Amino acid sequence: MKKKIITISREFGSGGRTIAKALATRLGIAYYDKELVKQMAIDTGLDQQFVSDESDYAPSKSIFAYNLQEGMLGGLCAADILWDVQRKVILQLADKEPCVIVGRNADYILRDRTDCLNAFIHADTSFRSERIVRLYGTTEKTPEERLKDKDAKRRINYKHFTEKEWGMSQNYHISLNSGVIGIDKCVDIIADLFTGQSNLK
Amino acid sequence: MKKKIITISREFGSGGRTIAKALATRLGIAYYDKELVKQMAIDTGLDQQFVSDESDYAPSKSIFAYNLQEGMLGGLCAADILWDVQRKVILQLADKEPCVIVGRNADYILRDRTDCLNAFIHADTSFRSERIVRLYGTTEKTPEERLKDKDAKRRINYKHFTEKEWGMSQNYHISLNSGVIGIDKCVDIIADLFTGQSNLK
Numbered sequence: 588m589k590k591k592i593i594t595i596s597r598e599f600g601s602g603g604r605t606i607a608k609a610l611a612t613r614l615g616i617a618y619y620d621k622e623l624v625k626q627m628a629i630d631t632g633l634d635q636q637f638v639s640d641e642s643d644y645a646p647s648k649s650i651f652a653y654n655l656q657e658g659m660l661g662g663l664c665a666a667d668i669l670w671d672v673q674r675k676v677i678l679q680l681a682d683k684e685p686c687v688i689v690g691r692n693a694d695y696i697l698r699d700r701t702d703c704l705n706a707f708i709h710a711d712t713s714f715r716s717e718r719i720v721r722l723y724g725t726t727e728k729t730p731e732e733r734l735k736d737k738d739a740k741r742r743i744n745y746k747h748f749t750e751k752e753w754g755m756s757q758n759y760h761i762s763l764n765s766g767v768i769g770i771d772k773c774v775d776i777i778a779d780l781f782t783g784q785s786n787l788k
Numbered sequence: 789m790k791k792k793i794i795t796i797s798r799e800f801g802s803g804g805r806t807i808a809k810a811l812a813t814r815l816g817i818a819y820y821d822k823e824l825v826k827q828m829a830i831d832t833g834l835d836q837q838f839v840s841d842e843s844d845y846a847p848s849k850s851i852f853a854y855n856l857q858e859g860m861l862g863g864l865c866a867a868d869i870l871w872d873v874q875r876k877v878i879l880q881l882a883d884k885e886p887c888v889i890v891g892r893n894a895d896y897i898l899r900d901r902t903d904c905l906n907a908f909i910h911a912d913t914s915f916r917s918e919r920i921v922r923l924y925g926t927t928e929k930t931p932e933e934r935l936k937d938k939d940a941k942r943r944i945n946y947k948h949f950t951e952k953e954w955g956m957s958q959n960y961h962i963s964l965n966s967g968v969i970g971i972d973k974c975v976d977i978i979a980d981l982f983t984g985q986s987n988l989k
Binding site for chain 2: 598707709752754755756757759760761762763764767768772776780
């Protein structure tokens with residue numbers, strides 16, 4: 588079966604999003620990230636900024652505060668509702684057209700499809716620290732704390748909903764260290780796997 | 789720094805050894821696996837079959853039986869001695885010449901070098917089951933039991949000596965699912981990373 592979807596999971600600051608965007612542009616296929624969040628927000632009726640903050644991370648204090656504020660909906664907490672909507676939107680997008688989907692546990696959500704190429708992008712702390720400061724500026728936290736915090740949230744979120752370990756090679760078809768291999772080369776490798784599919788089944 | 793060493797870690801039956809051999813041949817560099825075991829056996833004075841059986845796996849009943857039979861050497865058990873010799877031999881080989889080293893926690897042993905490209909090869913159970921029966925024949929155990937058993941031993945061995953999780957993407961520069969990507973394509977990708985090193989540092 589030909590691959591028509593690429594999912595990109597990534598450590599914070601590894602350049603996974605940049606790689607995903609470059610892949611979508613090069614391959615001429617759709618890219619879903621903010622667009623996905625927007626669609627989710629429309630479907631849930633939840634506040635868009637809230638969805639953007641919470642959809643890729645572990646259930647946090649703010650989501651519990653949201654529950655207290657808004658109450659439970661049909662016995663489900665906001666995190667469960669968000670997961671259901673996220674799952675539904677991703678399944679719809681995958682059915683709709685070839686695309687690149689960043690984060691949001693798409694590798695797991697689409698696990699029953701045989702036309703997905705699942706990639707995980709990671710890099711050493713020093714590479715990622717330099718990159719987030721350059722791209723997003725400094726904050727009151729050290730870059731290392733910011734990486735640890737965001738990665739922990741993604742790890743907990745993945746474990747909570749998939750019962751699998753975030754970052755385990757076996758969850759993905761290809762995992763790449765973007766710091767050592769280079770962001771452009773990561774794009775080359777994944778694009779080549781997607782287009783030169785004689786060896787993909 | 790140019791890469792001069794490739795380490796290949798692998799799930800049993802994934803074709804990691806085949807990929808390693810093909811890489812060494814294509815790149816015209818040395819290949820260490822049985823040769824490494826032989827060297828280790830010479831250095832330790834331990835029985836070569838014993839070294840071959842134990843060097844890549846968790847300390848097992850047989851290694852404890854060996855200890856009982858042979859006694860402790862200088863307060864160290866056979867597994868510790870084997871680890872020290874294995875470490876020493878791998879460090880020497882890496883100093884000696886460009887090479888491909890299969891298994892034996894070489895990615896961890898050579899972690900202070902910046903000239904290693906560390907790869908992990910894995911594949912789905914069905915792909916590996918079919919492959920081990922085709923290559924190694926059947927045994928009294930099911931193929932799935934054999935995979936589970938060998939992988940568990942490798943996982944425990946890696947954890948015991950490195951305190952890291954075997955198969956975590958972050959331990960390697962590249963991880964590939966050989967069942968989906970294809971063994972030949974895995975060789976192409978790793979060889980290209982090793983030779984076309986404009987993006988490697």
